[in-house]
Amino acid sequence: MEGALIPLNRLAIGKLGRVKYLTALGEAKRRMLDLGLVADTPVEALRKSLSGDPTAYRIRGAVIALRSEEASKILVEID
Amino acid sequence: MGLTAQSTGSGALKNDLQPRAFGPGELVVALAGNPNTGKSTVFNSLTGLRQHTGNWPGKTVAGARGKYQFRGKNFILVDLPGTYSLLAHSVEEEVARDFICFGGAGVTVVVTDATCLERNLNLVLQILEITPRVVVCVNLMDEAARKKIGIDLDGLGAVLGVPVVGTNAREGRGLVELKEAVFRIAVGLEQPQPFPVIYEPAVEEAVRLLAGPAGEVLKHRVSGRWLALRLLENDKGIVHSLEGHLGVDLSRDPVLNILLEKAARKLGSNVQDVIATAVVRRAEEIAAKVVCPENRPLSRSDRGIDDLVTSRRWGVPIMVAMLGVVFWITISGSNYPSKMLAAVFFRVEGWLTALFAAAGWPGWLHGLLVLGVYRTLARVVSVMLPPMAIFFPLFTLLEDLGYLPRVAFNLDNLFKKARAHGKQALTMCMGFGCNAAGVISCRIINSPRERLIAVITNNFVPCNGRFPILITLSAIFIGGAAGGFHSLAAAAAVLGTVIFGVLITLGVSRLLSATILKGLTSSFILEMPPYRKPQVGRVLVRSLLDRTLFVLGRAVVVAAPAGLAIWLMANIQAGGMSLLDHGAVFLQPFAGRIGLDGYILMAFILGLPANEIVIPILIMSYLSGGAMLEPESLEDLRRLFAANGWTGLTAVCAMLFTLNHFPCGTTLFTIRRETQSAKWTLVSFLLPTLTGITVCFIVAQAARLLGLV
Numbered sequence: 067m068e069g070a071l072i073p074l075n076r077l078a079i080g081k082l083g084r085v086k087y088l089t090a091l092g093e094a095k096r097r098m099l100d101l102g103l104v105a106d107t108p109v110e111a112l113r114k115s116l117s118g119d120p121t122a123y124r125i126r127g128a129v130i131a132l133r134s135e136e137a138s139k140i141l142v143e144i145d
Numbered sequence: 146m147g148l149t150a151q152s153t154g155s156g157a158l159k160n161d162l163q164p165r166a167f168g169p170g171e172l173v174v175a176l177a178g179n180p181n182t183g184k185s186t187v188f189n190s191l192t193g194l195r196q197h198t199g200n201w202p203g204k205t206v207a208g209a210r211g212k213y214q215f216r217g218k219n220f221i222l223v224d225l226p227g228t229y230s231l232l233a234h235s236v237e238e239e240v241a242r243d244f245i246c247f248g249g250a251g252v253t254v255v256v257t258d259a260t261c262l263e264r265n266l267n268l269v270l271q272i273l274e275i276t277p278r279v280v281v282c283v284n285l286m287d288e289a290a291r292k293k294i295g296i297d298l299d300g301l302g303a304v305l306g307v308p309v310v311g312t313n314a315r316e317g318r319g320l321v322e323l324k325e326a327v328f329r330i331a332v333g334l335e336q337p338q339p340f341p342v343i344y345e346p347a348v349e350e351a352v353r354l355l356a357g358p359a360g361e362v363l364k365h366r367v368s369g370r371w372l373a374l375r376l377l378e379n380d381k382g383i384v385h386s387l388e389g390h391l392g393v394d395l396s397r398d399p400v401l402n403i404l405l406e407k408a409a410r411k412l413g414s415n416v417q418d419v420i421a422t423a424v425v426r427r428a429e430e431i432a433a434k435v436v437c438p439e440n441r442p443l444s445r446s447d448r449g450i451d452d453l454v455t456s457r458r459w460g461v462p463i464m465v466a467m468l469g470v471v472f473w474i475t476i477s478g479s480n481y482p483s484k485m486l487a488a489v490f491f492r493v494e495g496w497l498t499a500l501f502a503a504a505g506w507p508g509w510l511h512g513l514l515v516l517g518v519y520r521t522l523a524r525v526v527s528v529m530l531p532p533m534a535i536f537f538p539l540f541t542l543l544e545d546l547g548y549l550p551r552v553a554f555n556l557d558n559l560f561k562k563a564r565a566h567g568k569q570a571l572t573m574c575m576g577f578g579c580n581a582a583g584v585i586s587c588r589i590i591n592s593p594r595e596r597l598i599a600v601i602t603n604n605f606v607p608c609n610g611r612f613p614i615l616i617t618l619s620a621i622f623i624g625g626a627a628g629g630f631h632s633l634a635a636a637a638a639v640l641g642t643v644i645f646g647v648l649i650t651l652g653v654s655r656l657l658s659a660t661i662l663k664g665l666t667s668s669f670i671l672e673m674p675p676y677r678k679p680q681v682g683r684v685l686v687r688s689l690l691d692r693t694l695f696v697l698g699r700a701v702v703v704a705a706p707a708g709l710a711i712w713l714m715a716n717i718q719a720g721g722m723s724l725l726d727h728g729a730v731f732l733q734p735f736a737g738r739i740g741l742d743g744y745i746l747m748a749f750i751l752g753l754p755a756n757e758i759v760i761p762i763l764i765m766s767y768l769s770g771g772a773m774l775e776p777e778s779l780e781d782l783r784r785l786f787a788a789n790g791w792t793g794l795t796a797v798c799a800m801l802f803t804l805n806h807f808p809c810g811t812t813l814f815t816i817r818r819e820t821q822s823a824k825w826t827l828v829s830f831l832l833p834t835l836t837g838i839t840v841c842f843i844v845a846q847a848a849r850l851l852g853l854v
Contacts, residue, residue, distance in 0.1 A: 104418070127261040131554050132670060
């Protein structure tokens with residue numbers, strides 16, 4: 067699976083991915099960029115909430131929870 | 146029902162940060178920074194605690210102002226909302242951006258977190274594009290040192306081109322240096338020359354072409370380079386703001402528009418990415434130079450705590466248990482001080498009565514002022530102050546610890562299913578203290594639609610004013626049966642009511658999303674900050690000053706005239722009955738159908754100004770004493786209620802109606818202020834009332850059908 071592009075919400079817990087592309091538009095995209103989610107940023111999936119959504123990710127030293135809708139718009143390459 | 150900024154309350158926030166006229170010789174300093182950087186601590190340390198009012202959860206949402214003096218100059222410090230960026234279009238970001246651009250601040254201090262500097266540099270670099278008059282405050286240096294993160298402050302100053310000061314605001318370290326750096330820029334002793342972020346050649350070329358004309362149009366009141374970049378990103382918000390603040394309509398400038406069109410065509414559609422990426426890369430570069438080590442693993446203890454408090458098995462039980470413990474401490478801890486206060490007030494009442502008698506003032510005046518106004522006030526203060534003084538600090542402690550974002554994380558999926566915002570969990574928690582405070586805290590939700598849902602449904606969690614009713618009734622009718630575990634059983638009953646309230650909140654939120662507030666959920670991004678050791682002393686002072694006294698003050702203001710009105714109603718006779726009795730008789734047929742009686746409903750209506758007077762009104766009506774009385778014991782109270790026809794069903798319905806009825810006067814007033822709309826205030830009034838009537842009706846009719854009563 068190395069090198070394959072997957073949406074971030076499908077990144078398994080404990081795995082690392084690198085941001086390749088954002089499919090979000092407008093404000094949603096703006097917010098992702100503001101989190102520092104630019105190309106090649108490493109993201110680690112940390113934990114899922116009780117019912118499986120949202121998921122907490124480690125992004126540039128911070129722990130950020132994203133709902134699956136948002137995470138699905140971030141394409142990552144598995145490290 | 147349009148969801149314009151005006152109708153949903155961002156107007157209220159904007160008003161808070163309108164650049165007001167500052168006094169002569171006052172130097173304005175803006176305080177910006179990411180959330181969770183200790184910005185509020187810096188603010189408090191610089192200005193002193195007394196300056197700070199209204200610190201609600203998560204962020205400084207209203208622009209707090211404070212003063213300090215340094216080297217004979219008066220500084221006005223304006224605390225801007227915490228933001229990660231100034232480029233998105235949330236109310237906070239626009240407010241912060243507009244204040245930095247147009248607020249007339251001589252200096253902007255950007256507070257950053259030493260433990261994750263790289264991420265904070267994004268905002269620093271953005272602000273440096275707007276104004277060179279910046280001091281970067283690297284806060285939480287002690288925490289960074291504990292985590293073995295080294296930061297080269299001089300190196301950072303050199304690469305940024307502005308003064309950098311390391312602080313540890315909790316202990317007050319570095320603050321003098323910070324004031325000194327601000328002073329030097331404010332009086333012109335130092336004129337920083339920051340190094341701009343350099344973009345790729347095509348963007349730089351476009352900026353070079355646009356910056357001149359853009360600066361010209363605005364008469365150089367705003368940086369031409371910064372404006373050029375925003376125009377290239379097609380930022381409509383800033384065009385709008387320029388029109389509002391400077392009265393300049395950029396779209397009417399033909400030269401600028403032709404240049405812009407040309408540049409945009411050349412650059413293509415991904416300018417936003419290119420610009421944002423360049424800023425992030427620059428932050429990376431700088432961090433690589435000045436931070437050592439660059440990447441640190443997450444704290445192992447934080448991971449451990451998160452594994453537990455957000456785990457599938459323990460997440461919810463821990464949450465419920467914490468809430469239960471907070472209630473239990475509040476209930477059992479406030480009982481004694483409440484009685485003491487009541488005793489003191491009672492003694493003072495005796496003196497007042499003696500004074501009135503000695504002065505020979507008429508009985509009606511004594512009745513009006515002492516039995517009406519004074520007794521109501523005394524009751525409100527003695528019932529409300531102790532639980533608030535216990536509940537708010539406990540709550541602030543959980544907040545300071547960093548636990549609340551985890552609650553939002555746990556509950557988000559439920560709120561998502563209700564098409565509401567995950568942060569509504571936080572505003573709901575605040576509502577336990579005071580619904581008015583909860584309504585104000587809804588400002589942390591960016592989407593207007595979801596903020597309105599949170600505002601309207603906030604009243605479905607009982608506040609401290611309603612807890613006493615729930616506690617009293619559950620103590621009499623539920624705790625009474627539980628023998629030695631009195632306060633535990635009562636706490637459990639209250640907890641059950643609260644959980645029911647949360648379920649109603651979710652249901653009504655879903656209903657609103659499906660009907661009058663249709664729409665999709667907005668994006669949900671929640672930061673879970675590292676756990677921090679709470680500053681117990683500060684928590685006490687801050688929650689007492691900011692929250693307890695603030696909320697109590699407002700309650701007292703409404704309770705005084707209410708006391709007067711209630712005394713009059715109980716004492717003015719018409720046709721052999723007091724006005725209160727007339728009201729109760731009128732309401733009886735309806736009240737009976739929903740499991741209450743006329744007096745109970747009347748008490749809720751008269752309790753509109755402040756819910757804590759509901760039980761006293763009820764007692765006063767049953768005794769027809771014409772003034773509020775305090776029954777000697779809970780047993781007296783039970784006997785009194787039973788003698789007036791109360792059953793278990795009446796108690797249950799009264800508790801349900803306590804949970805679901807119109808918000809109190811203060812809350813309605815706050816909703817009006819926050820939403821700037823009479824319509825949404827009316828919805829907030831009707832919805833809980835109709836819910837309460839429906840729930841009570843179903844329960845009462847079902848119980849009667851089943852022959853339970």
